[in-house]
Each structure stands twice: as structure tokens, then as C-alpha cells.
Amino acid sequence: MELSNLTAISPIDGRYGSKTECLRPLFSEYALIKYRLFVEIAWIQTLAEAPAIEELSPLDKDSQSFLTALFDHFKIEDARAVKTFEKQCNHDVKSVEYFLQSKLDQHDTLKAIKSFIHFACTSEDINNLAYACILKQAKEITVQEIDKLIETLAQFAHQYADIAMLARTHGQAATPTTFGKEMAVYVARLRQQRDRLANVAIVGKCNGATGNYNAHLIAYPDVDWQQLSRHLVEKKLDLTWTTYTTQIEPHDYVAELMHALMRCNSILLDFARDIWNYIAMHYLKQKPLAGEVGSSTMPHKVNPIDFENAEGNIGIANALMAHFADKLTISRLQRDLSDSTVFRNIGMGFAYSAIAYQSLSKGIEKIEINAEKMADDLDNNWEVLAEAIQTVMRRYGIADAYEQLKSMTRGKKLTPQIFQAFIEQLPISEQDKIRLKNLTPHHYLGLATTLATDI
Numbered sequence: 001m002e003l004s005n006l007t008a009i010s011p012i013d014g015r016y017g018s019k020t021e022c023l024r025p026l027f028s029e030y031a032l033i034k035y036r037l038f039v040e041i042a043w044i045q046t047l048a049e050a051p052a053i054e055e056l057s058p059l060d061k062d063s064q065s066f067l068t069a070l071f072d073h074f075k076i077e078d079a080r081a082v083k084t085f086e087k088q089c090n091h092d093v094k095s096v097e098y099f100l101q102s103k104l105d106q107h108d109t110l111k112a113i114k115s116f117i118h119f120a121c122t123s124e125d126i127n128n129l130a131y132a133c134i135l136k137q138a139k140e141i142t143v144q145e146i147d148k149l150i151e152t153l154a155q156f157a158h159q160y161a162d163i164a165m166l167a168r169t170h171g172q173a174a175t176p177t178t179f180g181k182e183m184a185v186y187v188a189r190l191r192q193q194r195d196r197l198a199n200v201a202i203v204g205k206c207n208g209a210t211g212n213y214n215a216h217l218i219a220y221p222d223v224d225w226q227q228l229s230r231h232l233v234e235k236k237l238d239l240t241w242t243t244y245t246t247q248i249e250p251h252d253y254v255a256e257l258m259h260a261l262m263r264c265n266s267i268l269l270d271f272a273r274d275i276w277n278y279i280a281m282h283y284l285k286q287k288p289l290a291g292e293v294g295s296s297t298m299p300h301k302v303n304p305i306d307f308e309n310a311e312g313n314i315g316i317a318n319a320l321m322a323h324f325a326d327k328l329t330i331s332r333l334q335r336d337l338s339d340s341t342v343f344r345n346i347g348m349g350f351a352y353s354a355i356a357y358q359s360l361s362k363g364i365e366k367i368e369i370n371a372e373k374m375a376d377d378l379d380n381n382w383e384v385l386a387e388a389i390q391t392v393m394r395r396y397g398i399a400d401a402y403e404q405l406k407s408m409t410r411g412k413k414l415t416p417q418i419f420q421a422f423i424e425q426l427p428i429s430e431q432d433k434i435r436l437k438n439l440t441p442h443h444y445l446g447l448a449t450t451l452a453t454d455i
Contacts, residue, residue, distance in 0.1 A: 012351045019358050020351040022141070026134050027347025030079045035130035036096045037074060037082075040117060041067045042236040043125075043206065047116055049231075052223045056113055063109050070103055093123035120215040124335070125206045128249040129232075131343055132204040132239050138350050139257065143198045145357045146264055150190050152364055153271075154455055157184040161452035163369055164442045165283065166377045166384065173381040176444050179283070179369060180452030182274070187455050189267045197260040201240040203253040204233045210334050211245040247335035255325035258349065262318045262325075265353055268360060269314045272307040275367065279304045282373045287366045306363030310356040317352035324349060378441035383414035388444055389423065392436060396428050416440075 001007050008014035025031055045067065048056045059067070078099070085095035097118045104110040104117070118126070161180035166173055206229045207213050213225040226243070233241040242249060278284045286302045327342050386405040393401035408414070408422065423436045 010348075012348060012355075016351075016355045019355050023138070023347055023351055023354060026138050026141075027350065030076060031134065032130060032344070033079045033082050033092075033096060034071065034074045035133050036093060036126050037100060038071045038133065039126050039129040039237070040096060040100055041071055042232060043119070043121065044113070044116055046228060046232040046236055047119060048113075050223060050228055053220060056116060060109065063107065066107050066110060070100070091123075093126050094118075096126070120208055120213075120219060121206065122209045122247055124248045125208065127343075129204045129206065129237060129239070131346070132202050132249075133237060135254070135257065135346070136202040136239065138347070139197065139200065139202065142261065142350060142353065143194060145354065146190065146194050146197070149268065149357060149360060150187055150194065152361070153183050153190070154187045156180065156364075157187055157452045157455045160369060162449045163371055163374065164378060164445060165374045166381055166441070168277075173377075173384055175384055175387055175446075176378060176441050176448075178445060178448040178452055179374070181448040184452045184455035186267065186271050190264065193260065193263045193267060197257070197264055200257045200260055201253060202257075203242045203249060204237060204239040205229070205242050205245045205249045206232050207245060210247050246331065246333070248331055248339070250331075251328040251339070254328050254346075258321040258325040261349070261353065262321050265314045265318050265356070268356065269311055269318075272310045272314070272360060272363075275363070276304050276307045276311075279307075279367070281377075282370055283377075284367045285370045287368060304363065306359045306366070310359040310363065313352045313356040313359065317349050317356065320345070320352065321349040375442065380413075381441060382416060382419055383409040383412065384441055385419060385439060385444055386414065388439060389419075389426075389436060392428060392432055393426065396426075398427065 005014050005017045008017070012020050045059060045064070047053055048059045050056070081102075082095050082099045085098040086092055089095055089098065100117050101114045104114040157180045159180065160183065161178060163179045164176055165179045165182070167175055167177045167182075205211070207225075208215050213229075216223065216225040230241045233239050240253075275284065279286060286304065288302050324342060324346055328339050331339060386409040390401040390405040393404070398404075408418070420437055423433055426433065
């Protein structure tokens with residue numbers, strides 16, 4: 001069966017293919033081959049810059065341009081050529097080396113130095129750096145998408161800073177807030193975790209079969225291999241260099257990256273569920289789209305499907321990333337291959353996250369405030385002012401303030417008339433009596449409006 005959006009096993013490449021297409025240049029097999037080639041080329045260039053490696057001269061401009069073009073113009077056909085080599089040697093990294101040798105054979109100067117391709121390297125030297133380059137870009141793309149959501153929610157916070165709303169703690173009527181302030185909470189939470197995600201250092205190494213530069217040193221005892229490795233990782237690839245490894249870079253940074261992204265996702269999952277509940281409570285309305293169907297049998301329905309879709313996809317993303325974080329930091333002795341297939345799936349965590357972000361953005365565009373319903377709920381829940389009364393009573397040292405209000409309001413409905421009568425008989429100043437009598441659930445907001453405006 002021919003592979004297409006309709007025949008793909010994974011919905012990432014099927015149903016949601018259009019939403020994840022931007023990640024294909026990073027997480028496809030083609031991309032992995034391309035970035036392995038990028039690292040191999042960068043290593044040759046690094047070796048050629050080392051004066052102590054006498055067999056290599058600094059690459060001239062033509063040679064540099066030739067090598068750069070191999071990566072910049074790497075095509076699907078080139079990836080297929082690498083896969084042909086892999087069929088022969090049954091080794092995915094070695095096949096990139098053979099492909100690069102075949103390309104250098106076409107250049108009069110470079111063909112003389114093709115023995116320095118993959119020089120003193122183990123496959124993991126190439127793989128860890130290729131994946132690091134990929135993850136660095138994936139992190140940047142993801143941070144940009146989270147920034148868009150933060151900006152949208154910040155606009156909500158400002159727009160609805162003074163829209164009073166009954167809060168719900170334990171699902172029950174609670175001290176009023178504003179819709180804008182509740183959006184500001186998500187903005188603050190997301191900004192904090194977004195920064196932690198953005199600041200995760202993407203790490204790489206190039207130190208041989210067991211991390212000791214054994215082969216390097218036996219061939220060139222006078223070369224400062226640590227300095228050269230560091231130059232490759234930091235200057236050529238713009239990554240963070242690590243000194244101590246086994247055959248593999250330990251992948252602790254991958255766990256840190258996954259956990260940081262999971263926290264961002266969990267905040268967005270919390271947001272999606274809250275919006276779902278606000279829609280169910282009729283605090284938010286959804287704009288019906290022409291031609292869209294909510295239910296196959298109930299024509300009236302406008303379902304919050306975008307927030308439900310986001311919730312489901314975040315769940316998948318976080319489950320995958322939790323496994324990546326747990327698995328990739330563990331390797332038997334100096335190396336085992338169980339991380340290989342896991343790493344090949346690491347793009348799925350980013351893909352399901354991207355699907356969720358797009359669903360949230362789409363859903364947010366369709367919601368609007370139902371201020372009338374919010375106002376009705378405030379009018380019908382005067383008992384939430386019991387907190388205000390008993391707190392003022394405490395200021396005056398009135399005995400059993402909490403218990404008096406508990407007896408009057410717990411499980412009961414408080415009317416404005418009962419509220420006014422109770423305040424009138426309190427032994428407090430006239431100024432405070434007036435202040436409490438003028439209070440309504442609509443105005444008992446504390447600093448909610450200010451907090452929303454200031455975000």
C-alpha cells in the first residue's frame with residue numbers, strides 16, 4: 001500500500017500531517033542522515049584547522065564551499081544513496097561515511113584526505129551531535145509556539161481584567177475573581193517554565209569509543225584533543241561541550257529538556273481543562289463556524305473539541321517524553337543500543353505537542369466571554385461575601401466571627417437583605433459598616449483587576 005496521509009500508521013504523518021509538516025526537516029530519517037553528514041563535515045573541517053595534524057592542510061575556499069554545499073543542498077535522492085550504502089554494510093552511520101567518501105572522490109583536492117572522514121570517531125560521536133543539532137532547533141521552534149500562546153493569553157488577561165467572575169474551589173462557589181486575572185495566572189506560569197525550557201543547554205561530545213580519546217591520542221600524541229573536541233562542539237556546532245562520558249553522551253540534558261517541555265505542556269493541559277469547564281458552565285461561549293457539525297445526531301451542539309483534542313495530544317506527548325527522560329539517561333556499562341530506537345522516536349513528543357498547541361490556538365479563536373452568565377452567578381451567590389464579613393469582624397476582635405458566618409451561610413443562600421441586616425447589628429465603625437453594605441459579589445475582587453492588568 002502506498003504511503004500517504006490516509007495510509008500512514010501514525011496520525012502524526014496521517015490525520016495531523018499538515019500540523020506537523022514543519023518538523024519533518026528535523027525528525028525524519030532524511031533529517032537524521034542529513035545532520036549526521038553535517039557533523040562528519042564539521043569534524044573534517046575541525047581536523048584541517050589543527051596545525052599538529054600535518055597530513056591535513058587548511059581547506060581552501062573551493063574545498064570549503066564544496067563541503068558546505070553537500071549539506072546545504074542535501075536532497076532526498078542523496079538520502080536514498082546513503083540508504084543504498086546501508087543495505088550493503090548494514091550500518092547507518094558507516095553508510096554516511098561511505099556516501100561522503102564517494103562525494104569527496106569527485107573533488108580533486110578533497111579526495112586525497114577522505115581517510116580523515118570519521119577519523120577516530122565512534123558512531124555515537126556522530127549520532128549524539130546530530131541529535132543535539134536537531135533538538136536545539138526543535139527547542140527553538142517549540143519555544144516560539146509557546147510564546148504565541150503566552151501572548152494570546154496575556155491579551156486575554158488585559159482585555160478581561162475587570163470582568164468579574166465567581167471562582168470555584170473544589171467546584172463550589174468561592175471568593176470572586178476576574179476572568180482576566182485567571183488568564184494572568186497561566187501567563188505567569190507559562191513564562192516561568194518557558195524560560196526554563198529555553199535555557200536548557202544542548203550538550204555534545206566527540207571523544208571516541210569510551211570517552212577517553214584513545215584512538216585520537218595513539219595517532220597524534222601531541223594534539224590537544226580535548227581542545228579540538230570542544231572547538232567542534234562549541235564553535236562549529238554551537239552546542240555545549242561535555243568532558244566526561246562513556247561511549248555515549250549521557251543524555252541527562254535530554255531528560256532536562258523533556259521535563260521542561262512536559263511542565264509547559266501540563267500547564268497548557270490545566271488551561272485546556274479549565275476552558276472546557278468554563279464552556280460547560282456557560283461562562284464562555286463558542287462561536288459556531290459555518291458548515292461545522294458539533295454532533296452527528298444533535299444539531300444544536302457546538303462541542304469544545306479543540307480543547308479536548310489538545311488534552312489528548314498533550315497526554316500522549318507527555319507520556320512519550322516521560323519515557324524518553326527515564327530511558328535515555330540509563331545505559332548498561334559503557335554502551336548498549338537500547339537507546340537507538342528510542343531516540344528515533346523523540347520527534348513524536350514534539351509533534352504531539354505541536355498538534356496540541358495548534359488545537360489550543362484554534363479553540364481560543366472560537367471562544368468569547370458570556371458576561372451575562374458570569375453576572376447571574378455572582379448575583380445568586382451572595383454567601384461568598386461571608387469571608388469578607390468574618391474577616392472584618394476578626395479585625396474588631398468579635399468572638400466566634402467565623403462560626404457566626406458559618407452558621408448563617410454554610411449550605412444556605414444569603415440574600416442581600418440578610419447581608420445588610422447582619423452588618424447593621426455588628427459592633428464595628430460606621431465607616432466599615434458602609435464599606436461592607438456597599439459590597440456586592442461583583443465588587444469583592446481584591447487586586448484581581450490590577451494583577452491582570454500588570455501581567
